[in-house]
Amino acid sequence: MKEKLEQLKTLLAEAIDLQMAAAVLGWDQQVNMPSAGAETRGQQMATLQRLAHIKATSDEIGKLLDDLSAYTEELPPDSDEARLVKVARRDYEIATRVPADFVAEFTRLTAVAFDAWQKARAASDFALFRPHLERIVEMGRQYVEFFAPYEHPYDPLLDRFEPGMKTAEVKEIFDALRPQQVALIQEIGAAQQVDDSFLHGDFDEQKQWDFGVEVITRFGYDWSRGRQDKSAHPFTTSFSTRDVRITTRVQRDFLPSALFGTLHEGGHALYEQGVNPAYDRTSLAGGASLAVHESQSRTYENLVGRSLPFWEFFYPRLQEYFPAQLGNVDLQTFYRGINKVQPSLIRVEADEATYNLHIMLRLDLEIAMVEGSLEVRHLPDVWNTKMQEYLGITPPDDAQGVLQDVHWSSGLMGYFSTYALGNLIAAQLWEKVSADIPDLEDQFRRGEFGALLAWMREHIHQYGRKFEPQELVERATGSRITPEPYMRYLRRKYGEIYSL
């Protein structure tokens, strides 16, 4: 049986090597590749992904998993070996339930749909995208049927990104959160507003870059196992725990873009660098889920990076980088500026307090489309109605409304909620880490972030994909994912900033 487990690991490692190679090609495409290389690069990546899929779904792996199931039941249930087989079995079942023809057809569909979405957004004309989205929703519902029986048709879509998470759980969490968050934003809207004009100006790009590097170095990002480059859209990618790379983009006229982008990606990268290196080339490599990943990026971007103690240490440094722009802006003014709340149309530009409402809106619509209670042709109207309801504003056109996000055109139904869940998990972990390390804020005031990282390494990072997200959060905090810590965090923080 030991030998069969080794055989399984060898076969999985081969599939993972192909996936990681595709990730290297993807990174290179976004960071280095000359423009003319796109077509052949696409073919190379398609070959790698196809072969990885063939390897990962081989009958040989299926047979080994069957043979090993009795053996692993005798192992301690939390042992790496038992969990490895469990996670590998889950991956195998998801990958083999969906027919190859369906995958190929969906790939073709989304390639065309992505192109149509780009044109539709540019023209702010939903009609151009509508037939493609209708087909995507239709195929999404077919996809769901491969996983019947299910509690809710949205479950199989969600499960791809949040292993084990159910639609009912997410709904319950968001239903509890929504009224509180809407009320908070209304209170903030009625309060004295905050000035953030000093964040707009002329900020030398190299200095922005250098400051970001200084911060994430203090956070504990290991440059011997990573690097930072520029790309059009910031992202983190990992080829093993020994090679975890981030990218950022620098806006000369707006300081927060590169800064918080670097902190955000730095959070993702700290997670990937912290996974047990013994999991490299196994099914346990990588993060537990998108939401858990987002909890780490949001922790470093927001709970640390937009906190007063953090800036008590770093603001004098930032002022040294930009004396002309920030020399006359005091710490409190700066702190309030980077935490300004303002309901806005575009999700990716939303502040901490309004962000989740953008997500809830999308989740409502996705579930309704998958259930069949919302037709795609009514989508723009329902979008605009809900924007008014949740955020008190109405998009002037579909480009700034229903057409703003790339996800649906790429077939990524079920993805959005992971962003909001990440915020909730971050706040929940934060309450626990603050209890475990009472002087955490004082450490930040001294520029020390090692204890925070050590806590995350111990309770989250090291486990990789070993535990499902709800299980992991419960192990770390004593309870499953809940919105209360997040609301307490928002209430306290914005209550103070806006004198509520």
Added chain:
Amino acid sequence: MKEKLEQLKTLLAEAIDLQMAAAVLGWDQQVNMPSAGAETRGQQMATLQRLAHIKATSDEIGKLLDDLSAYTEELPPDSDEARLVKVARRDYEIATRVPADFVAEFTRLTAVAFDAWQKARAASDFALFRPHLERIVEMGRQYVEFFAPYEHPYDPLLDRFEPGMKTAEVKEIFDALRPQQVALIQEIGAAQQVDDSFLHGDFDEQKQWDFGVEVITRFGYDWSRGRQDKSAHPFTTSFSTRDVRITTRVQRDFLPSALFGTLHEGGHALYEQGVNPAYDRTSLAGGASLAVHESQSRTYENLVGRSLPFWEFFYPRLQEYFPAQLGNVDLQTFYRGINKVQPSLIRVEADEATYNLHIMLRLDLEIAMVEGSLEVRHLPDVWNTKMQEYLGITPPDDAQGVLQDVHWSSGLMGYFSTYALGNLIAAQLWEKVSADIPDLEDQFRRGEFGALLAWMREHIHQYGRKFEPQELVERATGSRITPEPYMRYLRRKYGEIYSL
């Protein structure tokens, strides 16, 4: 049959995609990869190469090649389709003649031998490397037997790098060349020597970089299909004709290093960018052989880049970059300096006139070892004797003698002669292009290099691997590879510089 040809192309494209992906990972390793990533990167590349080998040697491809042989005999023999099948068959036969176990064993051996060679060179102790080299030679002789019958046991080794080339041909070429080249160097040694002290100094690295970029841009390097980066050892790599990258290294205290390195790699890259793009993802992609490739790099590095007409245009520009260092050095002095001849110990630092002798020495030794007439234990003595005979100098230690090159430790027997053959082909093409374009030198004096590139594209580049090197050279120049143009070139050039 058309359909079988398409099937063959699809299968070959898959294997090539894997090889190209491995090339991207290799480029990334040398240019970007954080140091800690080496181990997992090695595993990823090994998986890609192993799968590429499995794909390229599949029975399915063998069957299709058999089925297609009658069909392709009916096609025009120089048609792309007939040649594609011919080249694919050649590749297939080489790849399948060698047992997988032998390949695996040789890979293990050279990994250990490479490590031993590094230690031996550092300690200048041949004894540390000797047992590994003995085993490499032994396995080299086993390799040869997989290709029996052969005219000469060195043929199968040479054929890997120079398709169709025979040992007897190379010997004949070099036997004609050697006495002439030795005599020339003796004459130069007796003449008034040249000053190149002004090439040593303090040269701003960015300016060196910028000047190199300016030159290869004028040569016609297409930046929309490539890029230049820094690496420890300069190289050119190609993932398709649409993505051909070069690297360089910059020595602050020695001007020629980055400059001629960039021109050299630029020559390789112009070749790869000039291959018929319809050959991408087929067996016809890439250069005809290492020697033909080297003819292109040497053309741009030496025949263009160390010529007086070239510098009549570029030297004033170079002086603008480095007024303090070169403002008082006139064109003739500079031209003579960059063409200084001096017998030296290290091949990679050798000048144009002495370089080939380093190669001939290595070829003599390789052939003797493969024939069995030279035992590895006598190698250092024979090396030193021949150095004295060919170049008139004797290495003070083995680190600067027999241990200087990486090739043998990596199992690359048969490789060296391609460097010298490249020089010969370059001079042979040069006589033809000079006859076809009588005002070529005047064009260089005006900074125009388009006609040269167009000639190379028409006669060499576009064909990729379609023709074997001897056939390609004969088509381009009217004769097979011959040393006479090269000797005429050296005689004329150095006769003038050294007033012989």
